[in-house]
Amino acid sequence: MAKRSIVFTENLRELGLLIFIVVLSLAIQARNSAFLTPQNIAAMLTNTSILAILAVGMMLVLVTRGIDLSIGSIMAFTGMVTALTVAGIPGIPPIVAILLSTVLGAAIGMMTGVLVARFDVLPVIATLGMMNVVRGLTYVVSGGQWVSSYQMSTEFKAIATGNTLGINNLIMIAVVVYVVAGFFINHTRTGRRIYAVGSNPLAAEVSGIPKRRLIFLVYSIMGGLAGLAGVLWVARFASAQGNTAIGYELQVIAACILGGVSITGGVGRLSGLLLGTLMLGILANALPLIDVSPFWQQGIQGFVVLAAVITNVLVRRNTQRNALRRRAI
Amino acid sequence: MSDQIRIGITRERNWREFFFQWEWLLVGVLLLVIAVNTWISPFFLNLNTFIRTPATFLDKAFIVFPMMFVLILAKIDISVGSTVALSAVIMATSYNAGLPMPLAMLLCLTIAGLGGAINGWLLVKFKELSFVIVTLSTMIIYRGIAYIILGDQASGGFPDWFSFLGWGEILGVPFIFLVFILTAIAFGLLLHKTTFGRAVFGMGRNAMASRYSGVNVDRVVFTVFALNGLMAGVTALFLTSRMGSTRPNVATGYELEVIAMVALGGVSTSGGIGRIGGPILAVFIIGFLSYGMGLANLQAPLVLVVIGSLLIVSVLVHRIRFRSKKKINSTV
Numbered sequence: 001m002a003k004r005s006i007v008f009t010e011n012l013r014e015l016g017l018l019i020f021i022v023v024l025s026l027a028i029q030a031r032n033s034a035f036l037t038p039q040n041i042a043a044m045l046t047n048t049s050i051l052a053i054l055a056v057g058m059m060l061v062l063v064t065r066g067i068d069l070s071i072g073s074i075m076a077f078t079g080m081v082t083a084l085t086v087a088g089i090p091g092i093p094p095i096v097a098i099l100l101s102t103v104l105g106a107a108i109g110m111m112t113g114v115l116v117a118r119f120d121v122l123p124v125i126a127t128l129g130m131m132n133v134v135r136g137l138t139y140v141v142s143g144g145q146w147v148s149s150y151q152m153s154t155e156f157k158a159i160a161t162g163n164t165l166g167i168n169n170l171i172m173i174a175v176v177v178y179v180v181a182g183f184f185i186n187h188t189r190t191g192r193r194i195y196a197v198g199s200n201p202l203a204a205e206v207s208g209i210p211k212r213r214l215i216f217l218v219y220s221i222m223g224g225l226a227g228l229a230g231v232l233w234v235a236r237f238a239s240a241q242g243n244t245a246i247g248y249e250l251q252v253i254a255a256c257i258l259g260g261v262s263i264t265g266g267v268g269r270l271s272g273l274l275l276g277t278l279m280l281g282i283l284a285n286a287l288p289l290i291d292v293s294p295f296w297q298q299g300i301q302g303f304v305v306l307a308a309v310i311t312n313v314l315v316r317r318n319t320q321r322n323a324l325r326r327r328a329i
Numbered sequence: 330m331s332d333q334i335r336i337g338i339t340r341e342r343n344w345r346e347f348f349f350q351w352e353w354l355l356v357g358v359l360l361l362v363i364a365v366n367t368w369i370s371p372f373f374l375n376l377n378t379f380i381r382t383p384a385t386f387l388d389k390a391f392i393v394f395p396m397m398f399v400l401i402l403a404k405i406d407i408s409v410g411s412t413v414a415l416s417a418v419i420m421a422t423s424y425n426a427g428l429p430m431p432l433a434m435l436l437c438l439t440i441a442g443l444g445g446a447i448n449g450w451l452l453v454k455f456k457e458l459s460f461v462i463v464t465l466s467t468m469i470i471y472r473g474i475a476y477i478i479l480g481d482q483a484s485g486g487f488p489d490w491f492s493f494l495g496w497g498e499i500l501g502v503p504f505i506f507l508v509f510i511l512t513a514i515a516f517g518l519l520l521h522k523t524t525f526g527r528a529v530f531g532m533g534r535n536a537m538a539s540r541y542s543g544v545n546v547d548r549v550v551f552t553v554f555a556l557n558g559l560m561a562g563v564t565a566l567f568l569t570s571r572m573g574s575t576r577p578n579v580a581t582g583y584e585l586e587v588i589a590m591v592a593l594g595g596v597s598t599s600g601g602i603g604r605i606g607g608p609i610l611a612v613f614i615i616g617f618l619s620y621g622m623g624l625a626n627l628q629a630p631l632v633l634v635v636i637g638s639l640l641i642v643s644v645l646v647h648r649i650r651f652r653s654k655k656k657i658n659s660t661v
Contacts, residue, residue, distance in 0.1 A: 067461055067465075115641065115645070119645055119648045119649070120648055121598075121641070121644050121645065121648060122405070122598050122599075122644075124405055124407070124461050125405070125588070125592070125598055125640065125641075125644050126641065126644075128407070128584075128585055128588065128637075128640065129585075129589075129637040129638065129640040129641035129644075130637065130641070131585075131637070132582065132585050132633045132634070132636060132637030132640075133633070133634050133637035133638055133641070135630070135633055136630040136631060136632070136633030136634035136635075136637065137630075137634060138630075139628065139629075139630030139633075140628065140630055140631060140634070144628070144630075242630070250465070250468075250469050253465065254469075257462070263458070263459055263461070263462045264457065264459065293477075293480065295476040295477055295480045295481070296473075296476075296477055297473075298469060298472060298473035298476055299469075299470060299473025299474050299476065299477050300473070301469060301473070302466055302467070302468075302469030302470030302472075302473045303470060303473075305466045305469065306451075306466040306467070306470065309455075309458055309462055309466065310451075310455060310458075313455050313457045313458060316457070317457075
């Protein structure tokens with residue numbers, strides 16, 4: 001009974017978000033008719049796919065009651081190392097570059113994972129520290145230089161600009177990540193256990209679930225996805241800089257929260273995540289189209305996040321009160 | 330917990346505890362840092378420069394004290410850097426819009442205090458929300474508002490006397506240093522000699538028990554976060570005075586440095602443990618360390634690496650120390 005009511009509220013929430021997105025899109029379209037054109041939609045989806053990939057990892061971290069503030073830095077670092085490698089060895093196949101970046105990201109994620117899972121360091125503290133260490137290392141390995149477009153091979157840049165089956169590669173990669181994640185979360189034992197750890201860590205541990213190993217796994221996955229996103233980012237913008245993706249973690253967390261992922265753990269669905277990501281993607285894409293200064297973007301995002309978490313709390317209080325009332329009769 | 334244990338043990342072990350205090354380690358590290366700095370630059374260990382150097386890094390130290398309270402409550406506030414930026418930007422724009430400077434400074438403190446109070450209010454009103462998400466969203470919002478106000482512009486042109494805050498000296502001692510000492514004394518007394526301070530410690534150990542024993546838990550949380558905001562305003566005043574102008578991206582990463590100083594100072598992130606002396610020493614360790622890295626011509630990004638690692642290592646050492654202590658207690 002209780003379970004059904006939670007699913008019902010989640011569906012209601014997502015329906016509400018979907019309606020909001022539709023209304024918002026129509027309103028923007030009314031202001032500027034360039035918004036709902038096929039080209040703009042394709043560009044918007046391409047830009048949002050990196051955010052969407054990261055959101056999957058962040059959702060898993062949030063589900064275990066953690067948070068990861070270091071992903072922007074991991075993206076910069078892995079992107080920079082990959083770009084330097086590509087610039088140094090021009091003949092390197094793109095798939096190797098992608099693998100290199102992903103593995104490197106996963107290695108950094110594992111370090112965070114050890115800190116959080118083995119030594120019980122608070123996730124905020126551990127990732128705040130890692131965020132700065134890795135950001136600093138990015139500047140150190142690059143010597144403060146940029147890697148620019150002309151230093152990268154055409155094949156490498158084609159990772160982001162090329163098409164597969166008529167759809168941009170970035171979107172295709174995001175789709176693959178979502179399909180794999182959907183299977184992992186819903187149909188494997190490990191995936192279900194991650195949710196168990198998040199919704200009740202003590203009960204999970206008592207029933208023999210290897211809690212620490214799962215938390216370690218979650219941060220490693222997050223790191224790996226951040227590494228993947230790092231190489232995609234560099235290929236997309238054809239430049240690697242020290243300050244790449246600075247503060248991007250905030251957008252990713254915002255997308256998760258908008259998508260209904262609970263910061264108190266155990267709750268989060270891919271369908272909601274997709275809507276949350278789409279919503280942020282629309283905001284980022286549409287603000288310039290309706291003549292709002294880009295400097296407003298951060299403030300608006302912050303307010304949207306705060307409003308979303310507060311609404312979540314109020315809705316949950318309401319459902320709990322109703323459940324209590326039903327039980328009383 | 331450790332206080333109560335300490336009461337029961339013999340004098341002999343008390344002596345041992347005295348020498349095995351975290352603060353002695355910090356004193357050692359501080360001396361090491363000073364020695365290395367002296368080795369790098371022969372001009373460093375000259376009383377004149379030595380007393381003036383802290384003026385270069387003390388601006389963020391004002392947030393260290395209230396942040397200590399926040400950590401003792403087993404919470405964290407990552408919005409302080411943004412609060413500094415927002416209050417500094419509002420001060421600069423309101424002054425340039427014609428507000429007299431003293432009033433603009435007052436406005437700066439008010440805005441910062443308000444920013445902290447909003448954090449506190451949200452935490453008290455919506456107890457389901459964790460401190461991470463609340464201060465994370467206000468971190469985005471405050472910085473966002475600063476960008477909305479100033480865009481990518483800088484704002485300055487303050488009256489000459491305003492630079493006294495950051496650059497002035499009284500009897501050869503930097504003004505900012507004197508204010509730092511006074512603040513340290515005030516917060517030390519507040520933490521260790523008042524019921525408020527005891528309540529903060531108590532809540533860090535066991536918030537529920539504190540509540541049942543009559544502590545107004547909500548008011549303590551609200552006050553601590555409001556204080557944190559207010560002191561971010563003080564930092565904004567000194568920082569702006571030293572730089573002469575301000576822009577929306579100032580004080581980025583201050584939250585890391587401040588939290589690193591507090592954690593290095595021996596304040597546990599799991600709450601309830603900490604003494605005022607540790608963070609004060611940590612302020613000088615990290616301050617002299619970054620200053621020394623500047624002397625050695627190391628790149629600024631390396632400072633990031635070092636401070637980030639220091640934060641992680643000090644928390645780690647704490648975890649291990651704490652865990653072994655717990656084990657001993659359970660066997661006894």
